[in-house]
Amino acid sequence: MTKDIMLVGVGGQGVVLASNLLARAFLEAGYHVKQSEIHGMAQRGGSVTSFVRRGGSAGELVYAPGIDPGQADALLAFEKLEAIRFSNYLKPGGLLVSSQQEIIPTTVSALGAPYPDSLDRLLDETGARVFLVDVLAIARECGNPRVVNVALVGALAAHLEIATDIWERAIKATVPRALEANLAAFRMGMEAV
Numbered sequence: 001m002t003k004d005i006m007l008v009g010v011g012g013q014g015v016v017l018a019s020n021l022l023a024r025a026f027l028e029a030g031y032h033v034k035q036s037e038i039h040g041m042a043q044r045g046g047s048v049t050s051f052v053r054r055g056g057s058a059g060e061l062v063y064a065p066g067i068d069p070g071q072a073d074a075l076l077a078f079e080k081l082e083a084i085r086f087s088n089y090l091k092p093g094g095l096l097v098s099s100q101q102e103i104i105p106t107t108v109s110a111l112g113a114p115y116p117d118s119l120d121r122l123l124d125e126t127g128a129r130v131f132l133v134d135v136l137a138i139a140r141e142c143g144n145p146r147v148v149n150v151a152l153v154g155a156l157a158a159h160l161e162i163a164t165d166i167w168e169r170a171i172k173a174t175v176p177r178a179l180e181a182n183l184a185a186f187r188m189g190m191e192a193v
Contacts, residue, residue, distance in 0.1 A: 009078025014149030036065035154189025
């Protein structure tokens with residue numbers, strides 16, 4: 001059975017790196033994987049989306065990298081408003097793992113629109129199984145603000161069937177710089193949910 005995961009965030013948060021890490025872990029675990037991303041206005045703080053599709057354990061192939069609305073098993077959101085904006089991609093009862101961080105995206109600020117103040121309530125209304133993670137606090141505890149994306153992947157990993165040693169190999173291959181901080185952030189992200 002395939003597993004479809006969508007990652008969303010704001011440019012500069014490490015969405016693409018997290019997507020690469022997730023795809024590498026699935027590959028290391030022996031799955032067939034397709035991956036794609038849409039950068040949009042990422043360099044100017046705009047939305048970034050990425051799709052990771054994993055085939056089944058019996059060698060099931062995945063033929064296309066995209067995910068249609070209502071098809072994602074999980075949504076990994078690096079920012080709460082982006083979680084709301086893309087929650088329609090989740091299957092009913094899907095998994096939504098989101099950072100508690102709130103960043104005003106350029107798509108909101110450029111229009112002069114107010115940032116919603118009821119995001120937690122809106123997340124609850126998605127019908128998803130919602131897990132909010134304070135990845136900024138995890139990054140601070142690890143001594144490196146750049147590990148928030150790996151911490152968030154750790155929170156998602158707690159819900160996936162991949163052994164910890166496979167994740168660690170994927171982290172070593174994907175983010176060899178600041179390795180100890182990234183490994184610590186990943187473990188703390190797993191424990192946070």
